[in-house]
Amino acid sequence: xxxxxxxxxxxxxxxxxxxxxxxxxxxxxxxxxxxxxxxxxxxxxxxxxxxxxxxxxxxxxxxxxxxxxxxxxxxxxxxxxxxxxxxxxxxxxxxxxxxxxxxxxxxxxxxxxxxxxxxxxxxxxxxxxxxxxxxxxxxxxxxxxxxxxxxxxxxxxxxxxxxxxxxxxxxxxxxxxxxxxxxxxxxxxxxxxxxxxxxxxxxxxxxxxxxxxxxxxxxxx
Numbered sequence: 288x289x290x291x292x293x294x295x296x297x298x299x300x301x302x303x304x305x306x307x308x309x310x311x312x313x314x315x316x317x318x319x320x321x322x323x324x325x326x327x328x329x330x331x332x333x334x335x336x337x338x339x340x341x342x343x344x345x346x347x348x349x350x351x352x353x354x355x356x357x358x359x360x361x362x363x364x365x366x367x368x369x370x371x372x373x374x375x376x377x378x379x380x381x382x383x384x385x386x387x388x389x390x391x392x393x394x395x396x397x398x399x400x401x402x403x404x405x406x407x408x409x410x411x412x413x414x415x416x417x418x419x420x421x422x423x424x425x426x427x428x429x430x431x432x433x434x435x436x437x438x439x440x441x442x443x444x445x446x447x448x449x450x451x452x453x454x455x456x457x458x459x460x461x462x463x464x465x466x467x468x469x470x471x472x473x474x475x476x477x478x479x480x481x482x483x484x485x486x487x488x489x490x491x492x493x494x495x496x497x498x499x500x501x502x503x504x505x506x507x508x
Contacts, residue, residue, distance in 0.1 A: 331380055332378060332380070332482050332487075333380055333491065333494040334379050334399040334490060335379065335397065336378075336380075336381070336382055336402055337383045337385045337389075337401040337435075338375060338382060338384050338385065338402050338403075339387070339401055339403045340384070340404070341405065344367070344404060344405055345364045345365065346364050347363050347364035347367070347406050348360060348361065348362050348363065348364065349361055349363060349411075349426075359411055359413070359462060361462075363409065364406075367404070367406075367428075367470075367473075370474055371402070371477070372384070374474050374477050375402070377478070383398055385401065389401045389433040389435070390437045391436070391437040394435050395435045398435055399490055400432055400440060400487065400490055401433045401434075402432055403432075403433065404428050404429070404430055406427070407426075407427035407428065407444065409425070409426040409427075411424050411462070420453060421451055421452050422450060422453060422461045422464075422465045423449070424448070424450070424466055424469050425448045425449075425469065426469065427445065427447070428444070428445040429442065429443075430477070430480075430481075432486065440486035443480060445476045446476070447469040447470065447473035447476070449464075449465040449466060449468030449469030449472060451465040
């Protein structure tokens with residue numbers, strides 16, 4: 288198994304994520320945003336989760352040219368990699384970032400499941416070219432979950448949406464705020480949806496049963 292990164296809960300400050308997003312509005316401006324993402328309710332899932340981020344996911348940089356009046360370039364891939372890493376550090380027993388995508392016939396060792404996100408869609412509305420009085424930003428992730436053997440266990444779509452009022456003197460701040468809201472929306476959905484997928488639930492139940500059996504053997508009555 289080729290590992291890029293190994294994360295534990297100590298890697299991040301609890302619930303806090305610093306993200307970098309860059310926008311182009313005549314010239315490229317780098318903006319740093321930070322925000323708190325929802326920690327899971329209840330116990331962590333007893334799974335070691337592998338994360339695979341395809342190169343096209345990490346570098347995903349949608350550009351919106353709206354009626355030739357405004358031009359926005361959003362470095363969404365980098366922010367999304369950090370968001371997914373943060374969520375699964377909070378949600379699972381351990382996180383491993385993989386260099387290779389799971390495939391049939393090539394078992395990935397030392398992980399219970401592998402999560403592979405991809406982008407489906409992106410949209411940005413600018414109030415300067417619409418009747419709206421706010422910036423709105425939306426995108427979709429497709430989430431594929433594989434077994435270590437490369438079999439598809441679960442897949443679903445996560446919709447993310449954020450909006451922010453137009454700040455007359457600082458439109459970049461508006462887009463930054465809308466992006467942060469959308470990422471928090473996606474993080475909340477991911478935290479809730481992952482353990483509820485039927486295929487994932489089977490692995491959680493299996494791991495929980497193994498833990499209970501180990502405890503019983505270690506402490507027989």
